[in-house]
Amino acid sequence: MVDLAVRRPGGRTARIRVAVLEATVSALIEHGYDGLTMERIADRAGVNKTTLYRRWGSRTGLVVDAVESYAAAQADIPDTGDIDEDLRRWARSIHTMLTGKVSGALVRAVFSAGDTAELRHLRQRFWLSRAVLVRPLVERAIIRGQLPPGTNIDEVIRHVGAPLYYRLLVLAEPLSVESADLAAAVTAAAAKAGVFIDKSAHPAHPATVARPKG
Amino acid sequence: MVDLAVRRPGGRTARIRVAVLEATVSALIEHGYDGLTMERIADRAGVNKTTLYRRWGSRTGLVVDAVESYAAAQADIPDTGDIDEDLRRWARSIHTMLTGKVSGALVRAVFSAGDTAELRHLRQRFWLSRAVLVRPLVERAIIRGQLPPGTNIDEVIRHVGAPLYYRLLVLAEPLSVESADLAAAVTAAAAKAGVFIDKSAHPAHPATVARPKG
Structure with a gap:
């Protein structure tokens, strides 16, 4: 079981979201991105496929939400x-x-x-x-x-x-x-050592900037 | 056409080697690693498949030789x-x-x-x-x-x-x-700044090394 380690406020909506995102991560790991289908995720999460489309629009939207949540939870x-x-x-x-x-x-x-x-x-x-x-x-x-x-x-x-x-x-x-x-x-x-200072914002060679004449 | 940019001393053997390695790189790019077959390489190089097996042993051996030659030529x-x-x-x-x-x-x-x-x-x-x-x-x-x-x-x-x-x-x-x-x-x-100095060879904290007693 994948633990997203996010806070889980009560409520059926929140519980379903966590179950779906965990199912998505599990299915992604098991079947790879190419083998990931909405059917598999719905089955695993115990929800209807229409619920997934209604809330996340598409497989891409769902995977992005799941991976983002997981990546953030791991940080x-x-x-x-x-x-x-x-x-x-x-x-x-x-x-x-x-x-x-x-x-x-x-x-x-x-x-x-x-x-x-x-x-x-x-x-x-x-x-x-x-x-x-x-x-x-x-x-x-x-x-x-x-x-x-x-x-x-x-x-x-x-x-x-x-x-x-x-x-x-x-x-x-x-x-x-x-x-x-x-x-x-x-x-x-x-x-x-200042290597990451943005050269565009801080000219590296101020000496090469034209001096005013006179 | 892939140019391996290696020196090409005369002789049929050397010419065949270059032709085969170039054909391997081209086929790898076109068909990917999974779609790479000895048939395709042999066809493209205009040699017999048995020549490939005799000289390189296997597909892996041939691809390693081709990729190494190419990687070195690009350096x-x-x-x-x-x-x-x-x-x-x-x-x-x-x-x-x-x-x-x-x-x-x-x-x-x-x-x-x-x-x-x-x-x-x-x-x-x-x-x-x-x-x-x-x-x-x-x-x-x-x-x-x-x-x-x-x-x-x-x-x-x-x-x-x-x-x-x-x-x-x-x-x-x-x-x-x-x-x-x-x-x-x-x-x-x-x-x-010395960040890449091997810590195993040069102890970072010599003070923590036990001093002889007495």
């Missing part, structure tokens, strides 16, 4: 007051997600299923639903003066996750906790 | 005397490969085709055939004193490529030259 956003430690814990939370039995299978189902417009959309939503949660981690470090102003927050987030997804999904290498710590340390060192 | 290893510039050029060469019409299609065929033991082997060989070529770039920087001794060379190489492969193959985002430059700059800054 463990640290706030230790120290950017090195925060990024290290965030990288370890990615590691835990990627190597988890259910969560890892879900990530594989979403990210290794081929290359269609629908899947690209789903991947973007997965990324965004987690980026929204983790952005404050980097923002707080800028406010505390641990990272320079103008730091491109989304690029920092991308660079923490990239080596982990790359190892697992591209190179198909085993994923160690050490590689999570390394990805965090690399990103933190570069961020502190 | 443009800079040597400018400056590690920042060398890593930037290397990242741009990855960018060129990933966005190239033929090379990008080949990378997709190798890295987005699912998750079998055979494909994992193929991906490892692809990575290794390029890593072998690019290692001297990092080694030279250590010798010149631009990077600290003990720097884990393979991790440096992984971290330059990771954000680019991640964007293209995992997030399915467009790949800009700026993102290549950023990946190189992030890795260079972290490498100079």
Whole structure:
């Protein structure tokens, strides 16, 4: 059973939503994206297929909702007051997600299923639903003066996750906790050195700006 | 037509090898890994199927040889005397490969085709055939004193490529030259700061090592 770990306020509507989203994640893992049908989800959740169409419109809408909820539920956003430690814990939370039995299978189902417009959309939503949660981690470090102003927050987030997804999904290498710590340390060192400062907002070579004549 | 850009010494044997490897890459791009058959490769190269089995043993052996040759032919290893510039050029060469019409299609065929033991082997060989070529770039920087001794060379190489492969193959985002430059700059800054120094070889916290008593 997949646990979305979201708050479950009472009420039949809320209960059905959780049951359907859990059924969607389970079916996605078991049958893959291509084998995922509304029938299978309805059967598993014990609801009528028309309920799914009425609430989520389409299979894509339903899968996006399920994957977003799951991705957000898996995100463990640290706030230790120290950017090195925060990024290290965030990288370890990615590691835990990627190597988890259910969560890892879900990530594989979403990210290794081929290359269609629908899947690209789903991947973007997965990324965004987690980026929204983790952005404050980097923002707080800028406010505390641990990272320079103008730091491109989304690029920092991308660079923490990239080596982990790359190892697992591209190179198909085993994923160690050490590689999570390394990805965090690399990103933190570069961020502190100002490498992530947006060049468009802060000209890298102010000396090349034309000086007024006279 | 796929150009392996390898030296082609005269002789029928060498000519056949190049024709077969080019046919393999073309067929892989056109039909994908699952649709790749020895018949198709033999037809395209204008050779007998038995020739393929005699020289390469199996489909896997042939694909590994073709992909390795192609991956190596695409690698443009800079040597400018400056590690920042060398890593930037290397990242741009990855960018060129990933966005190239033929090379990008080949990378997709190798890295987005699912998750079998055979494909994992193929991906490892692809990575290794390029890593072998690019290692001297990092080694030279250590010798010149631009990077600290003990720097884990393979991790440096992984971290330059990771954000680019991640964007293209995992997030399915467009790949800009700026993102290549950023990946190189992030890795260079972290490498100079000593983040890639192998902790096993150089204890990070020597103070925690037990001191002799007395």
